[in-house]
Amino acid sequence: MFVQGLKCLFCETVYPVRVGYTCPRCGIVGILDVQYDYARIGRILTRRRLAARSDQSHWRYRELLPIGSNAALPALSVGGTPLTSTPALARHVGLAKLFLKDDGRNATGSLKDRASSVGVVKAREKRRPIIACASTGNAASSCAGMAASMGLKSVIFVPERAPEPKVTQLLIFGATVLRVRGSYEDAFQLCQRSCGKWGWYNRNSGINPYLVEGKKTAGLEIGEQLAWEPTDWVAVSVGDGCTVAGVWKGFRELKALGLIPRTPRILGVQAEGAAPVTAAFLSGEPMRPIEPATLADSIAVGVPRNWKRAVLAVRESGGAMINVSDGEILEAMRYTGRLSGIFAEPAAATAVAGLQRAVAEGCVGRRASAVALITGNGLKDVQSARAAAGQPYDIAPDGAALEEILRERKLIE
Amino acid sequence: MFVQGLKCLFCETVYPVRVGYTCPRCGIVGILDVQYDYARIGRILTRRRLAARSDQSHWRYRELLPIGSNAALPALSVGGTPLTSTPALARHVGLAKLFLKDDGRNATGSLKDRASSVGVVKAREKRRPIIACASTGNAASSCAGMAASMGLKSVIFVPERAPEPKVTQLLIFGATVLRVRGSYEDAFQLCQRSCGKWGWYNRNSGINPYLVEGKKTAGLEIGEQLAWEPTDWVAVSVGDGCTVAGVWKGFRELKALGLIPRTPRILGVQAEGAAPVTAAFLSGEPMRPIEPATLADSIAVGVPRNWKRAVLAVRESGGAMINVSDGEILEAMRYTGRLSGIFAEPAAATAVAGLQRAVAEGCVGRRASAVALITGNGLKDVQSARAAAGQPYDIAPDGAALEEILRERKLIE
Numbered sequence: 001m002f003v004q005g006l007k008c009l010f011c012e013t014v015y016p017v018r019v020g021y022t023c024p025r026c027g028i029v030g031i032l033d034v035q036y037d038y039a040r041i042g043r044i045l046t047r048r049r050l051a052a053r054s055d056q057s058h059w060r061y062r063e064l065l066p067i068g069s070n071a072a073l074p075a076l077s078v079g080g081t082p083l084t085s086t087p088a089l090a091r092h093v094g095l096a097k098l099f100l101k102d103d104g105r106n107a108t109g110s111l112k113d114r115a116s117s118v119g120v121v122k123a124r125e126k127r128r129p130i131i132a133c134a135s136t137g138n139a140a141s142s143c144a145g146m147a148a149s150m151g152l153k154s155v156i157f158v159p160e161r162a163p164e165p166k167v168t169q170l171l172i173f174g175a176t177v178l179r180v181r182g183s184y185e186d187a188f189q190l191c192q193r194s195c196g197k198w199g200w201y202n203r204n205s206g207i208n209p210y211l212v213e214g215k216k217t218a219g220l221e222i223g224e225q226l227a228w229e230p231t232d233w234v235a236v237s238v239g240d241g242c243t244v245a246g247v248w249k250g251f252r253e254l255k256a257l258g259l260i261p262r263t264p265r266i267l268g269v270q271a272e273g274a275a276p277v278t279a280a281f282l283s284g285e286p287m288r289p290i291e292p293a294t295l296a297d298s299i300a301v302g303v304p305r306n307w308k309r310a311v312l313a314v315r316e317s318g319g320a321m322i323n324v325s326d327g328e329i330l331e332a333m334r335y336t337g338r339l340s341g342i343f344a345e346p347a348a349a350t351a352v353a354g355l356q357r358a359v360a361e362g363c364v365g366r367r368a369s370a371v372a373l374i375t376g377n378g379l380k381d382v383q384s385a386r387a388a389a390g391q392p393y394d395i396a397p398d399g400a401a402l403e404e405i406l407r408e409r410k411l412i413e
Numbered sequence: 414m415f416v417q418g419l420k421c422l423f424c425e426t427v428y429p430v431r432v433g434y435t436c437p438r439c440g441i442v443g444i445l446d447v448q449y450d451y452a453r454i455g456r457i458l459t460r461r462r463l464a465a466r467s468d469q470s471h472w473r474y475r476e477l478l479p480i481g482s483n484a485a486l487p488a489l490s491v492g493g494t495p496l497t498s499t500p501a502l503a504r505h506v507g508l509a510k511l512f513l514k515d516d517g518r519n520a521t522g523s524l525k526d527r528a529s530s531v532g533v534v535k536a537r538e539k540r541r542p543i544i545a546c547a548s549t550g551n552a553a554s555s556c557a558g559m560a561a562s563m564g565l566k567s568v569i570f571v572p573e574r575a576p577e578p579k580v581t582q583l584l585i586f587g588a589t590v591l592r593v594r595g596s597y598e599d600a601f602q603l604c605q606r607s608c609g610k611w612g613w614y615n616r617n618s619g620i621n622p623y624l625v626e627g628k629k630t631a632g633l634e635i636g637e638q639l640a641w642e643p644t645d646w647v648a649v650s651v652g653d654g655c656t657v658a659g660v661w662k663g664f665r666e667l668k669a670l671g672l673i674p675r676t677p678r679i680l681g682v683q684a685e686g687a688a689p690v691t692a693a694f695l696s697g698e699p700m701r702p703i704e705p706a707t708l709a710d711s712i713a714v715g716v717p718r719n720w721k722r723a724v725l726a727v728r729e730s731g732g733a734m735i736n737v738s739d740g741e742i743l744e745a746m747r748y749t750g751r752l753s754g755i756f757a758e759p760a761a762a763t764a765v766a767g768l769q770r771a772v773a774e775g776c777v778g779r780r781a782s783a784v785a786l787i788t789g790n791g792l793k794d795v796q797s798a799r800a801a802a803g804q805p806y807d808i809a810p811d812g813a814a815l816e817e818i819l820r821e822r823k824l825i826e
Contacts, residue, residue: 056469074755075497082490082520088564105518107495109653109755109792130824149754151501155826158805165578165795171802172791174751176822178815179805186810194815198825338587339564341489341520369431378585379522379792390583392571397599401593402607409589411543411566413613 009236019208032209042257056080056215074149076107078117083225088339094359096367104377111375112142118214120150123201133203134191137166143203156299157187165382205242206305214247219250228260231369235267237350239299241310245270246314266319271296279366280319281311295326295384298347324353330388343378419445420435436682445622454804455670469493471630487562491521491530496638501752509780517790524788525555534564535616547604550579555614557586572602576794602795614661619718625659632663641673643729644782648680651711654723657681661726664711679732682767694724694734708739708797711760727747737766743801756791
């Protein structure tokens with residue numbers, strides 16, 4: 001292990017790794033950040049050494065993860081998701097170059113597998129047979145899937161509005177699923193109390209310092225897949241704030257290790273109806289909780305636990321934060337699918353929509369290059385996709401109406 | 414290109430590649446099989462050369478695919494899906510060793526991407542701007558997604574019962590979706606007529622000789638991922654017959670090239686309510702069309718075009734064919750998810766259910782090793798999964814009912 005300690009992001013005290021989930025002095029606002037010995041890691045993780053590693057999963061960066069070298073890993077492969085160049089989508093959005101990092105290709109269909117995989121490894125290490133989590137969906141299904149793969153039991157607290165495909169995934173993975181009649185916040189609080197009471201391993205990424213470490217591998221992979229020449233921008237949708245903070249940490253580490261010459265700017269994108277982090281970023285004031293209202297359920301967070309870390313990350317990157325409407329999100333789902341063949345869930349399409357708006361507003365230049373992080377698979381929320389996609393044409397088996405439809409679609413003259 | 418010609422599987426005549434979709438002499442029953450110069454390929458595709466190739470997608474086997482060396486490829490990555498060892502599932506099914514080949518991790522969530530990717534490359538090569546397909550779902554969404562990635566237009570004919578997530582995917586990918594009021598057979602016939610009339614590239618794998626070549630890469634990958642030591646059995650669900658025939662061709666080629674010492678036996682598995690291929694296999698008589706009745710929509714085929722090829726493949730492998738009930742399929746979805754963390758769609762879980770039944774009946778030995786091919790992602794048909802998965806527990810935010818539920822689930826004493 002190359003971990004040196006855990007540093008409170010609030011009071012900046014550094015603790016030994018045995019300290020617990022959050023800062024003993026600051027309580028739940030005292031989110032802990034894992035500190036590494038980068039000098040030692042830098043001597044091992046060179047470009048050449050990485051190129052020679054055959055492991056294509058995110059464990060190829062194990063020196064930068066808070067796990068022992070002999071730790072048992074889940075059998076499900078995590079990370080190593082494709083980075084796809086999408087020239088037609090770049091033109092549509094108004095960029096010189098655009099790549100999609102498709103984290104919907106992870107085992108359970110979202111980026112959260114990166115975090116959950118680290119979570120189950122830590123749970124096993126601490127000999128906890130049960131792992132628990134409160135989530136709007138992706139973190140939960142990922143936690144349940146990784147637990148199943150690792151032979152752990154999972155207890156999942158979901159808010160009432162969690163979409164059915166995500167709840168179904170949980171049940172298929174054998175989780176005990178508790179649907180809390182209330183908001184995400186209610187589910188979160190009940191999960192916290194239960195973890196305390198029964199000693200379950202707590203997989204809530206607003207609390208647990210190790211999960212964001214898993215998320216940062218998305219940034220590490222983007223750096224390596226771009227042959228160590230990052231794009232000007234990397235767009236990430238923002239809910240709780242953990243993902244954008246994690247991805248940024250990945251880039252900062254690549255820079256610290258001398259693997260990339262410069263870091264990309266981060267574009268943090270929120271849905272208009274759930275944008276407390278953007279508000280805090282723009283005002284410089286502390287985050288004010290709101291009542292979330294957006295169809296992008298994965299980022300419909302009213303009380304983002306990691307807002308401060310997200311704001312700091314975007315600021316440190318020289319980046320920006322922007323909001324988009326639900327209409328823009330649905331439209332982005334449609335044109336992203338049509339122009340790239342990648343089916344993004346609403347929260348994922350939010351990153352693409354944000355890039356389009358940022359270009360239109362002049363915040364991102366027309367000659368810029370960018371990566372949009374596709375955080376989840378569109379199949380996870382087909383209801384929203386259906387609203388975006390429209391309807392098929394119903395025809396009789398004799399094909400009588402066919403010519404008219406084909407003419408309307410400009411497929412025949 | 415290492416292709417030598419196209420051989421009719423019915424009359425055995427070999428034609429030059431320009432011949433068209435099916436045998437000019439035998440008509441639609443004259444399915445053509447692509448013939449390669451294995452002597453030349455064998456000098457290039459050695460174990461060592463393959464190990465040195467950095468391309469992890471299925472194009473790493475390009476010498477064994479019917480595409481030119483300079484062919485434009487879709488930007489979406491295809492194949493290279495994980496092969497995961499699942500000891501807990503092996504114990505449950507009654508095998509010494511079991512691997513899941515998770516083709517639900519493909520770009521559009523199913524194995525069909527392997528076929529469609531070859532289809533769009535051929536369409537581009539033949540300068541056809543439109544590709545068409547009739548499908549119960551996976552072939553369609555895969556065709557539409559690959560077409561989007563390649564900048565082609567797609568026209569998709571789906572039967573009435575195609576599940577909503579799959580139809581939604583099509584629409585998101587910008588396809589012109591024609592929902593035919595009738596069966597798969599009606600959709601198929603209308604697609605055939607339309608391709609003929611308007612000159613669209615025909616992506617129906619019962620007709621087009623090139624698609625099965627894409628499917629065979631699942632077999633090639635399994636061979637390489639097992640370090641060239643195949644398991645005793647490979648279980649594949651059977652609908653139209655193309656996939657099982659394709660996978661078998663992959664293993665046969667690996668043997669012909671001297672890359673594996675012996676081929677695995679193929680276990681072809683059909684759903685009880687749609688089992689004309691098993692009937693033909695067992696009786697030795699020609700296939701008799703049936704009216705399909707199974708929840709596993711991807712293999713609900715009443716008139717399997719490639720039945721003969723499937724029967725020959727399973728027989729040549731020294732394998733067997735078996736049927737499972739819809740109840741067994743739902744149960745396999747549940748225990749596969751719980752014991753491996755992989756969410757399989759019904760047609761995919763059919764392969765696991767088949768292995769369990771084959772072990773129980775003594776057809777597959779208890780000391781045997783096997784691979785089950787997970788042909789599609791469970792998120793593609795959440796309706797069926799819901800039937801398998803059961804319901805979550807609804808609780809109030811105060812957690813009053815929690816202890817009782819946890820005791821029932823044996824999570825606390």
